[in-house]
Amino acid sequence: MSRTFKGRVVIGGNVTGESVVTHQGFNVLASYLKALGERSNTAICSDQNNKDIFGKDLAGKIICLPQTIGSTTGGMILQSVANLGIGPKAMLFSEHIDSLAAAGIILCEVWNQKTIVTIDQLGSEFLDYVKTGQQIEVKEYGTVIVM
Amino acid sequence: MRQYKMELSDEEKEILEGKHGEVMRKILESVVLYGEAFEAKRLIPIDGPVHLVTSFGLSGIETVFDMMDELIEAGVKAKAPFTVDPRPMDFENVECSDVQKKIFSVLYSNQARYEEQLRKLGLKNDNAFTCTCYMPQVGNVPKRGQVLSWAESSAVVYANSVIGARTNRTSGIIELLCGILGKVPEFGLVTDEGRRAKWLVEVKTSKLPNAQVLGSAIGMKVVEDVPYIVGLDKFLGKGLNSTTEDYLKDMGAASASNGAVGLYHVENITPEAIEQGRDLLVKDYKTYMIDDEEIERVIKSYPVLWKDLNAKPAKCFIGCPHLSKNQIYEWIEKVSHRLAKAGKDKVEIDTVLCAAPDVISDFKTDEEAYQKLIDMGLHLTYICPLMYMSNPECSKQPIITNSNKLRTYSTARFFLDDEVLDIIVTGIVQGGAGDE
Numbered sequence: 001m002s003r004t005f006k007g008r009v010v011i012g013g014n015v016t017g018e019s020v021v022t023h024q025g026f027n028v029l030a031s032y033l034k035a036l037g038e039r040s041n042t043a044i045c046s047d048q049n050n051k052d053i054f055g056k057d058l059a060g061k062i063i064c065l066p067q068t069i070g071s072t073t074g075g076m077i078l079q080s081v082a083n084l085g086i087g088p089k090a091m092l093f094s095e096h097i098d099s100l101a102a103a104g105i106i107l108c109e110v111w112n113q114k115t116i117v118t119i120d121q122l123g124s125e126f127l128d129y130v131k132t133g134q135q136i137e138v139k140e141y142g143t144v145i146v147m
Numbered sequence: 148m149r150q151y152k153m154e155l156s157d158e159e160k161e162i163l164e165g166k167h168g169e170v171m172r173k174i175l176e177s178v179v180l181y182g183e184a185f186e187a188k189r190l191i192p193i194d195g196p197v198h199l200v201t202s203f204g205l206s207g208i209e210t211v212f213d214m215m216d217e218l219i220e221a222g223v224k225a226k227a228p229f230t231v232d233p234r235p236m237d238f239e240n241v242e243c244s245d246v247q248k249k250i251f252s253v254l255y256s257n258q259a260r261y262e263e264q265l266r267k268l269g270l271k272n273d274n275a276f277t278c279t280c281y282m283p284q285v286g287n288v289p290k291r292g293q294v295l296s297w298a299e300s301s302a303v304v305y306a307n308s309v310i311g312a313r314t315n316r317t318s319g320i321i322e323l324l325c326g327i328l329g330k331v332p333e334f335g336l337v338t339d340e341g342r343r344a345k346w347l348v349e350v351k352t353s354k355l356p357n358a359q360v361l362g363s364a365i366g367m368k369v370v371e372d373v374p375y376i377v378g379l380d381k382f383l384g385k386g387l388n389s390t391t392e393d394y395l396k397d398m399g400a401a402s403a404s405n406g407a408v409g410l411y412h413v414e415n416i417t418p419e420a421i422e423q424g425r426d427l428l429v430k431d432y433k434t435y436m437i438d439d440e441e442i443e444r445v446i447k448s449y450p451v452l453w454k455d456l457n458a459k460p461a462k463c464f465i466g467c468p469h470l471s472k473n474q475i476y477e478w479i480e481k482v483s484h485r486l487a488k489a490g491k492d493k494v495e496i497d498t499v500l501c502a503a504p505d506v507i508s509d510f511k512t513d514e515e516a517y518q519k520l521i522d523m524g525l526h527l528t529y530i531c532p533l534m535y536m537s538n539p540e541c542s543k544q545p546i547i548t549n550s551n552k553l554r555t556y557s558t559a560r561f562f563l564d565d566e567v568l569d570i571i572v573t574g575i576v577q578g579g580a581g582d583e
Contacts, residue, residue, distance in 0.1 A: 010184055033537075036207030037254075069407075071556070072200045072298045075318040076211045083210040102184040103318030110177045111214050 002147045003129060007122035009142040010097055011105050015117045017089040019146075020061040021132045022052040025069030028077050028100060031058065035086060036077070043086040052132070059086040062136045064127060066094050068101040078104025082114045090138050093120035094127040119144060153179055153332075154189045170221035174324045181321050182332025190330040191337070193296050195289045195312070196271070197225055197326030198280045200298035200319045202232035203534055204257030211320065212257055215264040218327070225269035225326040230280035230287040232299050233469065233501070234258075235534035240526045241499055247540045254538060268323065276529060277503030278302055279396070279469040281310065284505040291418055294337055296325035300409075301400035301468040301552065307410035309387065309395050311418035313337045316409045336409050342373060342419065344412055344428045349436045350378030355394075356442050357563055359551040362398035364445045366406025368435045373410050374402075375428050380415040391416060393471050400468045401551035452558040456576070458545040459496075463571050464532040464559065466501030467550035475500060475510050475527070479520050485568045486523060493524035495574030496547070504529045533557060547576070 027047050034046035035058075043059040068074055078101065081087040087108070091101060097120040108114045119142050130136070130146050137145040148164050161167060162175045182190065204212070235255050238248060262270075271287070278299050280287035289295055291311035297303050298317045306312040315335045317325065325331045335341040346369045350356065365374055383391045395413070402408035412420040412427050419427060465478060478500060486492065500520075502510070507527055511517045520527060532550070536542045536557035546559040547570060554561040562570060570576055 036205070039207070071319075072300060072316065073319045076201065076208060076320050079320075080208040080210045084207075097184055099181075099185070099316060099318045099321075102181055103321045106177050106180045106184070107214075107320060110173050110180070111217075112210060 002145050005122045005126045005144045005146070007092070007119040007142045007144065010102070010118040010120055011109055011115060012140050012142075013115055013117040014138065014140055015062070015090050016135065016137045017060065017062040019064050019130055019132055019134045019136050020053055020056055020058055021064040021127070021130050022050055023066070023127060024050060024052065025067055026050070026063065026065040027070040028068050028074035028104065029071045032077050032081050036080060039084070041086065043081060056132070058088060060089050062090040062092060062138070063088045064092045064094075064130045066127060067098040070100070072100060074100035075103025075107060078116075079107040079112065082108040082116060083112045087114065088116055090117040090119075090136075092122055092126070092136070092138070092144055093118070094122050094124055096120055149176070151179055152183050153187060155179070159190065168221060170217060170223060174223070174327055177321065177324050178328055178330070178332065181318075182334065185332065185334040187332035187334040189333055190328075191294060191333045193325065193329055193331055194293035195295050196227040196287050197229040197295070197322055198287060198297040198299055198302050199229060199231040199323055202276055202531070203235045204255050204259070204261035206254055206256045209257065212261055212264065214320075215261070215268065219264060219267045223327050225323065226329040227326075228269055228271035229326055230271055230275040230277065230285060231265060232276065232278050233529055233531035233534070234276045235530060237528045237530045240528040241530055241535060242497060244540070247538055250538050250540050269326075274504040274508070277469050277505075278531065279471070279503055279506075281305055282471060282503055282506055284472070284509045285503050286505075294331060296322045296331050298322040300403040300407075301396075303409050304399035304403045304411070305396055307336055308399055308412065308417050309392060313342075316407065342410060342427070344375035345369070345372040345432055346374040347428060347432050347434045348374045348376045349434065350376060351436060351438045352442060353439055355382035356437070358394045358397040359401045359549060360442055360445055360563075361437065362401025363405040363551045364437055364441060365411070365435070366402035366404065366408050367445070369406060369408060371407040371409070373412070374408065374435075375412045375414065375420065375425065375432075377414040379413050383416060385415045386421070387416060389471070389473050393474055396468060396471070404552035404555045449554060449561055451560055453545050453560055455545070458576070459574055460547045460570060460576065461497065461544035462546050463496050463498040463567060464501065464535075464546065464548045464550065464553060465498065465567070467532050467548065467553040469506070470500055470502040472502075472506050472510050475502060475506070476516065479516060479523070479525070481564070481568055482523055482525065482571070483519065485572045489572050491572060492522070494571040496571040497526070498524065498571045499526045499528055499532070501528055501530060501532055532559075
């Protein structure tokens with residue numbers, strides 16, 4: 001049975017994909033540092049402090065998270081992985097988007113013409129419900145369907 | 148043209164229509180979209196130079212360096228000469244093995260390219276690499292009430308709290324784009340409402356708490372909210388002086404890294420607290436009391452990431468954030484005193500003090516003090532120890548520090564200042580987090 005959530009559109013678009021879920025803050029730099037050095041077509045999460053996603057391939061996934069955390073260089077790391085083709089397909093925030101993630105998705109959109117569909121303020125219920133490996137459909141106006 | 152929610156001036160509309168060139172359009176579009184993500188209603192002018200967080204030519208982020216080239220080719224530049232975070236490497240003053248050096252050269256393979264780009268975009272000078280740009284020797288010292296575009300979290304919290312300037316914890320690259328435009332989106336810590344305190348923090352310890360631990364406790368509790376701290380004037384006195392400024396620098400850096408604090412007020416000490424007092428508190432504020440027991444609890448909560456808890460440290464880093472000139476003198480005195488007590492001339496552990504290049508140059512004019520530092524086996528460098536720890540060959544070594552920021556972002560093990568002194572003089576690890 002599917003369930004629908006509604007949030008605020010930060011970067012709009014229609015996209016379908018597989019979820020990767022972190023219940024704690026998503027440390028952008030720590031998660032992608034190894035992948036940036038390896039230059040492969042995967043982005044294996046290298047953040048040892050995040051048990052939810054450590055070791056999982058983040059490339060092309062829909063990342064479900066509360067917010068991003070860590071170094072204020074996080075935005076440009078996100079921009080870089082997106083341009084290398086190993087960035088997320090979408091980012092779905094249970095809370096208000098933070099400044100690091102906002103910078104990353106906006107720099108991607110404006111400077112690299114790479115869209116990371118981004119919806120925020122989906123609520124804690126969303127993060128409680130969604131599980132890693134589920135199919136998710138994101139619609140233009142901020143509707144998120146977990147299938 | 149995309150539809151924007153923000154109020155835009157005629158000139159801004161022209162820029163977004165591409166009438167000032169494609170690169171200016173992309174710069175403004177990035178800043179407007181960034182502001183709209185935080186419900187900013189408009190852009191407001193900035194009054195002072197930018198401070199950038201990105202100081203390293205990291206391999207893998209060539210996208211960013213290509214973007215810098217695009218800015219340079221368009222002939223744009225920051226409105227005022229800017230400062231930037233510390234450089235990652237200094238082989239002359241921070242001893243590294245051949246393997247470590249080789250990894251550094253791969254990890255930061257774009258360093259020369261990026262520094263050249265920074266110069267073309269308006270870098271103040273080749274000494275402008277530090278997280279403490281607000282030191283008088285460095286000279287990026289804002290004035291109270293000035294609106295800024297800064298990104299380095301420890302500098303942001305200092306500028307907002309101790310100086311009373313106004314900047315959000317701006318994200319890397321966005322801070323540079325704002326510096327080129329000369330404008331920032333109006334939201335958060337730039338506004339009067341955003342600077343009000345949601346927490347009353349009562350310090351009820353028996354003595355002045357360690358600044359790094361107090362900041363860490365506050366950061367972990369209030370996360371990104373603004374705290375109003377009472378009880379510190381009992382130990383530090385009223386108003387600001389250089390000792391208090393150094394204390395608040397270290398406390399703020401810990402609160403910004405252990406949480407996400409961008410501004411704190413300290414009763415009878417920081418400028419806005421002196422002027423407005425407890426009127427800065429919101430109506431339904433929360434309270435957090437810190438006593439000796441709470442300080443102990445916080446220290447014991449730090450995880451230790453060393454494989455062998457009794458290993459002899461390979462290095463000790465002091466100065467994250469960078470030390471002031473006074474703090475360099477204080478450490479020389481403390482180490483000298485502790486060595487004399489132990490009947491020794493030199494430290495047992497490779498101990499590295501970190502400070503801004505301009506602060507180091509100023510300090511070195513006192514040849515006697517510099518010689519004393521060298522004679523005791525201490526090293527003085529301008530690097531960011533966090534960047535040293537980003538090298539996997541370095542981070543697997545047992546490293547000790549008195550910095551809560553370095554502890555948070557790396558495998559370095561935290562010790563209080565007195566414990567650090569004991570360890571570097573005896574070479575034996577005792578006390579500290581994870582001791583039980």
